[in-house]
Amino acid sequence: MSRISQLFRSLTILLLLYGSASAYAGIEAHTFDDRQKEADYKELIEELRCLVCQNQNLASSNAELALDLRQQTYDMIEGGSSKGDVIDYMVTRYGDFVLYRPPFRASTLLLWVGPFIILALAILGLLKYIRGRSKAIEPEISKEDLERAERLLSQNQQD
């Protein structure tokens, strides 16, 4: 098997593994009045973090607390609460940390802007490097050398 197809195969496996990691643990049977509520519920449990296993959202966590919070989310959505209501409810209890998408404020400024600052610095560094390199490649040949080269070349043609 060629190297490239091997690479593709491992990439595919990785992708499949990634897909399975975010699979639903939230398999409780909930019935919804309407589609919008169901969509809201699904979106919410994807966006809210489980605080017990911090790198999972409510949808994918099997923790007891995640189960309770899914139930709470379901109860609120079925009871007619909006998505904003549910998010407010969670944030007053667990803080911004419960959100996978934290709000933009002074304390989260670095979090939001930091990557762009690093990107800008990286681009600046890269430009500087490229410029430095093209300058270095430019050959510095003295007048005598050029004349000598021309002499040699014309000699060659005569031969």
Add this chain to the structure above:
Amino acid sequence: MKARHLIPLGIFLALTILLGVGLTLDPREVPSPFIDKPAPAFDLPQLHDTALNLTPEDMKGQVWLLNVWASWCVSCRAEHRVVTAFANTHEVNIVGLNYKDKRSDALMWLKQLGNPYVASVSDTKGRTGIDYGVYGVPETFVIDQQGIIRYKQIGPVTQQAIDETILPLILKLKGKTS
């Protein structure tokens, strides 16, 4: 050696320091949004006498601790001795919030290990736990005379936490009004 050759070394050192500091922090300690906010209300039956209810209102006028515990929680067993010793100093009253537990198990647990609480309330469904933002039992709240949460200990109460944080805070809160 040219100065720019030191750049990778500099980056490496900076990264090492950054990651090193990261190792000393506890990612489980999520800043609680409750600090300096009123303690959420609850009205729950007491563990020992289910006919009696307890609410935070009953504790108004004194500094008190709300200790979230459960018989199934291993770390609660670990902190129990420290909590009991602290209760025996009679510095504060400690109320237990028995979180998602079976009443018989909880009663047995207290019988075996001793009961440091002036009262425990049963939060069988865990709703009050959610209202207090509980995500890892045990958790302990220091609540002042006006019913404001002043501190939250996530995880087991250690002697060090009592000596360095909880007791000084309680003394300070008591000092304010007397």
